Amino acid sequence: MKHKRSFKEWIRSRDGQQVLVMLAFMVVPLLLLFLFTYLPFGKMFSFSFYNMKYVGARKFVGLKNYIKVFQRKDCFGALKLSLYYMLGSVVQLALALYLATILSFKVKGGNLFKGFMFFPFLINGIAIGFIFKFFYTRGFVFDTVLQWCGFQLENLPYWLKDQRINNFSLVGTSVWRYFGQNMVLFIGAIMSVDSELYEAAMLDGANRFQQFKYIIMPSIKTIITLNVILSITGSLSAFEPPYVITDGANGTGTYFVVMHEIAHTQQKVGLASAMAIVLLVIIFMATIAQKLFFKYVFKNAEDEDPRAAARRDKAIARSIKRQERKAK
């Protein structure tokens, strides 16, 4: 006869002890996660329904802050600037993938180049801002270098003043900073590809480009997807280059810079919190859209899709049946 264990007995048993140990280990990280991530987020979410400053009285205003976010020109207008940064991230990823592919084969001084190109990522973002502020100053580094190449100073644009190109200048700094990091991630992924595949491909007479297209690309698609998602999310929340280099002035104020201005200079904490929540939703949607997109892009590799294999099996079975019927 099986006797039902009491709680006391269960806690003393091996199962109970396991659960207890599990809980004891989980409590600390979960507590930290809750305390430093979810609690502040919850607070911010509730702030977004108030008209408030950091100090002083709060007034509940319902959805008014959210309506304002959609009505104000500067909030959503700033999101347009994200397009520049998205364009930049495409260039950045293409460049990183290209260099990673080259550097993952045997190249003279490969490690040196890897080091050089990864180096910008190690510099502090604020320092990069100051470097590029001088880099783009009229008649300074960039203009001087271009003049060596034969350009006339009068024909060169004002890199930060001209509103048609100043966002490209800023995006340039962000590409310069991050492509090394993407590249290193790609190299890591490419290294894990089995080298026998290259040998087999070479025996079949595949050139480097074909190797890239049919071996490397499919093998590292997870890491590509990840990098694309991170870059797009990053472009939606671009902050450091415009904040440090131009202080968000002259038509370079991205969504984050506008949010910072509203939260800290104007002290409209409720409105800024609402902006943050709206941005979160946008990033969620962008991520989901990308997930779906990549699902279709990488669909052609048949063995990646179990349903395709099942369909093929069914088709074979059907044709066998048909033949059998014919034979009868």
Next chain:
Amino acid sequence: MKKKVLALLTATAMTASLVGCGGSADTTNTAETNTENAEETEEAADAEESTEAEETETEGETEATASVGELSYTTLSLDDNKDLTATIKFLHHKTDREEDGTIANMIAEFNKEFPNITVETEAVTDYAEDSLLRLSTGDWGDVMFIPAVDKSDLATYFMPLDTLDNLSAELNFVDNWQFDGVCYGIPYMANAQGVLYNKKVFEDAGIDKLPTTPDEFVADLQLIKDNTEAIPLYTNYAAGWTMGAWDAYVGIVSNGDNTYANQKLVHTKEPFADPGDGTGAYNVYKILYDACANGLIEDDYTTTDWEGCKGMLNRGEIGTMVLGSWAYAQMQEAGDTPENVGYMPFPITVGGTQYVNAGGDYNYGINVNASDDNKLASLIFVKWMVEKSNWCYNEGGYTVVKNGQNPEMYEAFAGCEVLSDQPALAGEETFLNDMNAESELSINAGGNDKVQRIVEAGVTGSESFDDIMADWNQKWQDAQEELGIDAE
């Protein structure tokens, strides 16, 4: 196994209780001390107030002789207390002057007259914040520069120095830290708002008379552009706060009304409308717009360099910069031709008079909880510093003592009316801050981007000046409506 679990549980329970205990113990302690302090200081304040009241009553009939019990700045005689013995401590923010020995030299001078008063000094780097913390602990010394406390709390921390009426008869700018007609602070120096210029550039450009109206100023900038290599007006756009500095001329400078900035502005329906006579905030910003539209500013305003511009003004590569008088000394120190750096009143004339907005810098305040001897010694020290140390003059400050000597840099200010902004009306102290935040114009409160917008619009022609002013007026009115503030 059972033991282990038990141990674990007790350990967690103990840590939890420990944390709990620590927290609660701390708060109760501070709460106790706080209430104690408050009680004490309240008593002290009451006592002070009553003596103050008596004093003002008796003063009218007979000259009250200053004694330790009834201290006041105006009745204190420096000569009567030469042999007082005390040790006082002075907390201040001038770390640079502490390092270069200026303060030590002044105290040495002070000790020649008062050999028995020992003054210890401490310079605090992050003064605005640290001094507030020190103030709340109560353990900071005897004399300090008053940090940003609420005016209603002044009596809790600081000794009343004198009545506003008595003090303002002898000193300028003493109303900054007054509450209910009693002054708690005296500024160590004062700043005036004008325009920095290079005298040699003006000479080379053929300008023989300083401009007094916006039109004259813009015409002079054009002369500088035509006749010299210098940048007529350097905006310092990229630094941001240097653009916000233009807000300082809204009020006294542009309309001669010392109640405008802190009292009337929040009730004005269209503060940026054009009054049509070359005055008002409209014409302050119009100067900037016109200068930008006519190419009278630096070539690439987005990469201006604040540190670099100081030397450029000194060397004559820049004609003018719109900044407060505090910047004057820095410009002089930044190059080899300090004699060329000049300071002039802002080029707006209201009804035939040029007005200058001047205001006190940090104020001396005396610890209300200090012993009577220390209070007397501190007051002697403050009075000596204000009247005899020449510190204000040496720092290039506008004189705090009425009819005192002004540094040479203010020679162009002769004939101007000097006023300082009156504080907000009782009950409306928060209005300006609220309006600034709600309208997002942040006048004199970090509203740099709104002034940057003028530069962008002026250079690129993307917006007309009147459109910008209309937009600001609209924002101001929306904020008034939102906050329920009456507007005329």
